[in-house]
Amino acid sequence: MATIINSARDAAQALEAASDVLGAGFPVAIPTETVYGLAADATSAQAVSRIYECKGRPRFNPLIAHMADLAMAERHVVFDPVSRTLAEHFWPGPLTLILPLKTDSDVHALCTAGLDTLGVRVPQGFAGSLIAHFKKPLAAPSANTSGAISPTTAAHVEADLGDKLTLILDGGACAVGLESTILKVEDGVIHLLRPGGLDVAEIEAATGLTAQRPASAGAIIEAPGMLASHYAPVARVRLNAADVRADEALIRFGGTPLPGESAARLVLDLSPTGNLREAAANLFGYMKRADASGARAIAFGPIPAHGLGEAIRDRLERASAPRPSSAPRS
Known part of the structure; x- marks a missing residue:
């Protein structure tokens, strides 16, 4: 079973323990403001593969790369003016942007599922501190079996994946409780790929632009949370x-x-x-x-x-x- 460390009470211990596990190429369950994430070194093929294996996640479903700040994100993706405005306004926070991947980025191709774009986000709180301490982006989908209900407490993670992990960081209940809102900007138009913890009305107010919803279901999977069946209980x-x-x-x-x-x-x-x-x-x-x-x-x-x-x-x-x-x- 996994060791559980209270990251709110013992932040320094949690940072060091998590960095050791991440550096060895293994995933760690971490608290974020949205849901608990199954984090691993986004630049390591072995580490990212272990995320997919642990979750039973299909490899055509891309992962979000979590960054410490905008400067780290800029080393991996290309920002257009609208996306930059969004990042400056809402990061750190529950917003993911799908952006063109730079050719010299060392984020592993397993994170992108063969696409030429990468989802990037800067999380609030402890997760952001961990990424800054680790000095590498972390791929971090929700810390649950693929397709199941997302976890918002460490106890949820332990009940689902505790026998597959060595470390779970307990930061208490997630404040937002829904995954991030995912946007892709093309030719100055904002496309909403997944509604989430950031209200679309706030996005539209910040940019003066109307977010476009997908015309129909069954679109190309270019971001997490786009599968038709997801977040499902047994009942x-x-x-x-x-x-x-x-x-x-x-x-x-x-x-x-x-x-x-x-x-x-x-x-x-x-x-x-x-x-x-x-x-x-x-x-x-x-x-x-x-x-x-x-x-x-x-x-x-x-x-x-x-x-x-x-x-x-x-x-x-x-x-x-x-x-x-x-x-x-x-």
Whole structure:
């Protein structure tokens, strides 16, 4: 089982221990403001391969390279004016930019899944300090089995991947609770590849540009989180529920009860006051609790489409997508 170090209380010990494991070519689970990441040296083929192996992640699904700051990112990717404005405005923070990879970058090709672009992000807090201390970018997808619910606490990581890791850093619950928003700028146009922890309205306000959504599902996988089925619990997921059926767990929003919920396996409210930021922070943890209840299905009440509701609904739609290789509880 993995050793767990409290990175909030013992930051110096956590930095040294993590750097030792990373330097040996092995992944470390680290806290970020979005979700816990499975971090490894982005310049090492062996280290990046171990991320894919540990998660069971398909290798056509690219990884985000996390940087200490904008200066480190500039050594690996080419910034256009709009992307630079976004980076200067929102980094460190829950924003990933897909940018052309420089020919002299030493980020390994396994991170890009054969693309000529690289997703880059500068995380807040301890993760950024670790990258600066390690002096190399870290590839760090969510620290969970591929396709499953993302972890927002160290306990989530330990329960899923604890027997595959040597070190987990515990920084407490993630403040944002959703993966980063992913953007790609082409010819001055902002394309939203994945809604996430940064509200699109803030992006549009900072740039004066309207973010374009994908025309349809099934686009080329050029960023994480674009697979149709993702973030999935074992139980079947039912969206926009108007009532609760037998043997279901309920996750609702806004403090509004649903008919039949008195007989539910479990009732959770993402935010009784209707706060979408609170709802985003609670989403994955509540999904794990509902899944652990043993319910045949998890019913979700309606979620607003505005603000961070767009990212929450994106995660739920992918969680409810068909999963050919697995079956719901019977």
